[in-house]
Amino acid sequence: MNLIIDEGNTRIKLAVFDGNKMLDLEQVNFDSCEKVIQELITKYAFKGAIVSSVTDKILEIFNSLPIKNKIILSHTTPIPFKNLYKTPKTLGVDRIALTTGAYIKYPNQNCLVIDAGTCITYDFINENGCYLGGAISPGIEMKFKSMHLFTQKLPQLSVKEEFVSLEGETTEASMYSGVLNGTMFEIAGMINSYEQKYGIVNIILTGGDAKFLCKQLKNSIFVNPNFLLEGLNEVLTYQSTDEAKKK
Structure with missing residues (x-):
């Protein structure tokens, strides 16, 4: 247990x-x-x-x-994949766990893990089990909060899960369009770019905003809000293997 x-x-x-x-x-x-x-x-x-x-x-x-x-969990913890990140000491432990989960659950496959939380992180591991890095961008709540904090008049908004029009007809509607549609365009663009470069790629979407975003995205993706927890469990399980003890 x-x-x-x-x-x-x-x-x-x-x-x-x-x-x-x-x-x-x-x-x-x-x-x-x-x-x-x-x-x-x-x-x-x-x-x-x-x-x-x-x-x-x-x-x-x-x-x-x-x-x-x-x-x-830290950058010194034995992991099953090959980490090619140029600054491994700065790689977030959440990203290590997510990549481990992808490596174990989808062996010998290209995987892009998208964690839509406070920040949106993108982590890519290729079919050879090599972690190549990814990207970090502001999450939905962070975008709303920053617009409120760094302007004089824009209100503080939060996520709403209904359809958002492309053409915002009020200031609030324009903010919703910019943040929510902009985030979806960002994610869809990232997915498309990885697929163009690497061919078939498993897309795993997780994080607090995963359920909302998956309704809007047309790509074939695996949605798992608990993928980070599962990845952590895989890291812990791996520590008892002979391979990990040799590292």
Whole structure:
């Protein structure tokens, strides 16, 4: 049984895996995190735990957990794919986990993982198991927030999931068109560019805005909101293999 902890910029996800099957999932804030973790430890017999943290706030709690096999994911953690990123120390741990998930679940295939969260990240691993890098751009909420913060009169808006007209007839409608349609055009353009360059590419869409975006995109994609958690579980599972122990 594995405890998977994903500490993002806005929330913490706690997942319980038995092999490849997710048995439990909790979304919490930092203040309630320790209590919920202790409840999970009481409920399940964990053999291993892994944490992916973009803020490091949760590491003190994680280090104190009564679990023998604990992994803090970093650029030094053994991974199953070949990392060709030129600055591996700066590669986000969330991107490492997402790429691991793609490598394990879609072996010997080109994969582009798109994580639509606070930022939108694009991570590409080719059919030879080589991670080539990707891209990072502002997420939907960040775009709305920046327009409000860096102008005098534009309002603060949030995501709405209904159809957005291309021609905004009011200021708010224009902002929605610019952000939502612009984001969809960006993602569709990225997908098209990778397919033109590499041929057949598996597209995996995840993150908080995945469900909304997949309704608008016409490409054939795999939508999995929990792909990062599954990737973390694969990283933790890999650590017990002979291959990982030799690295």
